[in-house]
Amino acid sequence: MMEELFNAIVDLREEDALKIAREMVKDVGAVKVLDTCKKAMEVVGEKFEGGEYFLSELIWAGDLFKQIMEFTLPALQQGEVKKVGTMVLGTVQGDVHDIGKNIFKVMVEASGIEVFDIGIDLPPEKFVEAVEKHKPDLVGMSCLIASSLNAMKHTVDALKEAGLRDNVKIIIGGGRVSEPVMKYTGADAWADDAARGVRLSNELIGKKG
Amino acid sequence: MLQKRRERLLAAAELKEPDRVPMMGFAGDIVAAYAGFTSYEVHYDFDKARQAAVKFLQDFPSEMSLAGLFGVNNFVPALIFSDSPDLAQGLSIVSGPVHDILKDKYSRFPGRELSENSSSQFIGGTYMQPEEYDEFIADPVKFSFEKVLPRTAENLKDICSPKAMATMIRLGMEMSSQGEKTRAMFADLMQLGIPPLPMGFGYAPLDYIADYLRDIPNLIMDLRNYPEKVKAAAEATVEPIFNLAITAKAMGSPFVFFPLHLNEYLSPRLYKEFYWPTLKELIVRLLDEGIKSHVFFEGRHDAHLETILELPKGWGIAYFEKTDVRKAKKVLQGHTCVCGGLRASLVIGGTPEENDRYVKELLEEVMPGGGFILAPDVAALPRETPIENLRAVYEAVERYGYY
Ligand code: B12
Numbered sequence: 236m237m238e239e240l241f242n243a244i245v246d247l248r249e250e251d252a253l254k255i256a257r258e259m260v261k262d263v264g265a266v267k268v269l270d271t272c273k274k275a276m277e278v279v280g281e282k283f284e285g286g287e288y289f290l291s292e293l294i295w296a297g298d299l300f301k302q303i304m305e306f307t308l309p310a311l312q313q314g315e316v317k318k319v320g321t322m323v324l325g326t327v328q329g330d331v332h333d334i335g336k337n338i339f340k341v342m343v344e345a346s347g348i349e350v351f352d353i354g355i356d357l358p359p360e361k362f363v364e365a366v367e368k369h370k371p372d373l374v375g376m377s378c379l380i381a382s383s384l385n386a387m388k389h390t391v392d393a394l395k396e397a398g399l400r401d402n403v404k405i406i407i408g409g410g411r412v413s414e415p416v417m418k419y420t421g422a423d424a425w426a427d428d429a430a431r432g433v434r435l436s437n438e439l440i441g442k443k444g
Numbered sequence: 445m446l447q448k449r450r451e452r453l454l455a456a457a458e459l460k461e462p463d464r465v466p467m468m469g470f471a472g473d474i475v476a477a478y479a480g481f482t483s484y485e486v487h488y489d490f491d492k493a494r495q496a497a498v499k500f501l502q503d504f505p506s507e508m509s510l511a512g513l514f515g516v517n518n519f520v521p522a523l524i525f526s527d528s529p530d531l532a533q534g535l536s537i538v539s540g541p542v543h544d545i546l547k548d549k550y551s552r553f554p555g556r557e558l559s560e561n562s563s564s565q566f567i568g569g570t571y572m573q574p575e576e577y578d579e580f581i582a583d584p585v586k587f588s589f590e591k592v593l594p595r596t597a598e599n600l601k602d603i604c605s606p607k608a609m610a611t612m613i614r615l616g617m618e619m620s621s622q623g624e625k626t627r628a629m630f631a632d633l634m635q636l637g638i639p640p641l642p643m644g645f646g647y648a649p650l651d652y653i654a655d656y657l658r659d660i661p662n663l664i665m666d667l668r669n670y671p672e673k674v675k676a677a678a679e680a681t682v683e684p685i686f687n688l689a690i691t692a693k694a695m696g697s698p699f700v701f702f703p704l705h706l707n708e709y710l711s712p713r714l715y716k717e718f719y720w721p722t723l724k725e726l727i728v729r730l731l732d733e734g735i736k737s738h739v740f741f742e743g744r745h746d747a748h749l750e751t752i753l754e755l756p757k758g759w760g761i762a763y764f765e766k767t768d769v770r771k772a773k774k775v776l777q778g779h780t781c782v783c784g785g786l787r788a789s790l791v792i793g794g795t796p797e798e799n800d801r802y803v804k805e806l807l808e809e810v811m812p813g814g815g816f817i818l819a820p821d822v823a824a825l826p827r828e829t830p831i832e833n834l835r836a837v838y839e840a841v842e843r844y845g846y847y
Contacts, residue, residue: 249668289747290709294664331567334661381788382473382563382826410743410766411822415793 236263237271244275245282247295256303265310272303276345280430290338293429297341319347320440323365324375326355328386335409336377339429346433348373348440359386359393366399372440376422379409387420404439408432445637449507453639453817454698457736457761457781461814465807465845468783468817469506470791470834471513472824473563478831484555487514487540487564490625498632504838505638510823512629515539516551516566517703519647520596520656524589526688533691534619536645540564545614547598550656561827571595572657574666577673580657581680592657644692644700646730646737649681649722650674651705660709667714678722686729699738699761700730708743715748727759736760738783741767749775765821773810783817785810786837792829796836803840811847818845
């Protein structure tokens with residue numbers, strides 16, 4: 236059954252996946268469903284990185300995952316799953332693009348990281364506030380426009396000023412980030428595709444230890 | 445110089461080698477900053493926009509430029525008036541004053557929703573529900589007029605009201621004053637020897653539906669949930685977009701510009717089934733009328749590169765953002781003029797030496813054989829762009845760009 240669910244998600248057979256997942260929640264429990272979904276989403280990410288899947292498939296897979304979570308998460312018992320870590324995620328000031336951020340969010344959540352999504356067009360103070368409030372392991376910033384690259388730097392600087400920089404690892408993402416942009420902004424990692432972002436986020440949490 | 449620059453462009457589009465590689469220049473907020481204006485000033489005062497464009501293009505001349513054009517694309521009014529060639533093209537860009545007159549929700553402007561030094565922004569939204577596809581398909585222009593316009597322009601909310609009429613009259617008055625000022629700007633540019641291309645705009649039919657009606661993620665879900673309706677909607681939009689795009693001919697523009705958005709999102713299967721057929725039809729029909737298309741394949745277009753070869757040879761200009769132009773040139777050599785290659789990120793974050801070397805190495809590879817136009821992956825540069833880097837790029841083109 237787990238394999239059937241896994242295959243249905245990877246092949247994006249929505250009806251099948253939903254039906255099997257519903258039965259599984261009843262029969263073998265929500266944790267197994269969650270685990271299977273995670274593994275399947277990982278493979279979807281790999282297929283995207285490998286060029287077999289496109290953003291259209293990532294969006295479909297994300298939607299399917301969300302639908303399954305709607306009835307799976309409420310069925311989980313307290314403390315039944317352990318989180319790998321937490322992340323505050325948002326799109327930086329001046330930028331309203333969020334399609335990529337939302338795709339990344341679903342994928343990184345599927346990998347076991349709890350995400351506090353604080354929205355779009357966020358001034359540095361909002362990131363600082365959210366870090367103070369949630370005390371996350373990671374901060375994820377999304378940016379798709381050149382004119383907001385500075386906003387990422389300002390956000391990193393604001394975290395430094397607030398004395399929070401050393402408590403978190405920072406990963407940046409979005410279509411126009413790169414190695415030089417990462418250095419310029421003072422972030423710890425960068426990814427311009429979701430699968431790489433998920434991998435690096437998990438690595439950063441490992442390093443943080 | 446004017447004539448020479450125009451010939452460079454046309455020669456490259458004809459897949460030939462001009463005397464020097466033609467260049468599409470940078471634009472955006474840097475143009476305002478360079479002349480000492482705020483972003484708000486150039487968005488709301490056409491004389492300042494004109495002064496800024498002249499100052500910038502004097503120091504950074506190019507064969508084609510969007511410098512001085514401040515505003516956002518909104519294709520809805522343009523499509524609605526697609527049967528009135530005298531109005532349609534002028535309406536495809538929303539300026540600051542037009543934004544105020546319409547109170548449109550698609551965009552945000554400096555000095556209004558944004559700070560004075562932000563650039564104007566298109567933010568889109570969802571303005572059609574899936575149940576409305578049939579109504580849209582039956583008559584896209586009527587639907588855009590009766591439903592979309594009132595939903596997206598606060599001052600046209602009740603389209604039959606005196607307030608809406610007053611808004612339309614104000615829009616007309618503004619268009620007439622803008623038209624005059626744009627012509628004055630073109631005259632200035634001609635003096636500088638810069639061909640002021642009165643650029644016509646087109647739009648990929650499926651992008652119209654994604655950008656203005658459904659928003660992108662919703663449209664991708666629609667492809668799954670109502671595939672036949674989406675297809676029919678794209679097909680229904682071809683005719684009005686053609687009517688609009690062909691007005692470029694009367695304006696004396698040799699090109700129609702298509703900015704593409706959904707291309708990067710779609711798998712080859714979806715692209716070929718839902719997106720490409722209607723876009724291809726437009727390109728071919730425009731070519732039959734002697735108009736070439738200048739298509740900006742935004743994002744990564746690698747997976748769909750080969751489909752360009754389905755078009756007749758010399759159909760127009762393929763402009764790439766993230767797809768490597770070296771690779772594109774190899775695939776399209778002798779068939780399609782390739783455009784792109786300059787990296788905005790390097791101009792913003794690199795050094796003059798790095799920019800010089802980058803242009804040199806790029807041109808060595810892509811110039812031979814002609815049919816190439818140098819252009820930025822992203823034309824809009826921020827205010828803080830280091831001028832010495834910009835200078836390095838333009839000097840490098842003069843240094844290494846001659847055939
Ligand atoms: C869709 C789109 C829009 C939509 C956005 C809708 C939305 N809700 O997001 C709308 C129409 C609103 C829009 C508006 C504008 N846009 Co726009 N837009 C695009 C477009 C076509 C696609 C962007 C996209 O969604 N890509 C797909 C996603 C999935 O990719 P992605 O974001 O990179 O995300 C992936 C990874 O980067 C990663 N990821 C994303 N976030 C994060 C975060 C972390 C932490 C990690 C680890 C990973 C990660 O995961 C994702 C999946 O792999 C691009 C062109 C292009 N093809 O890139 C232009 C583009 C980004 N837009 C651009 C511009 C200029 C604008 C406007 C300023 C235009 C204007 N003048 O009005 C406005 C500005 C709005 C603003 N202030 O932000 C330019 C940016 C140029 C630049 N570099 O400065 C582009 C590149 C177009 C162009 N070539 O000129 N746009």
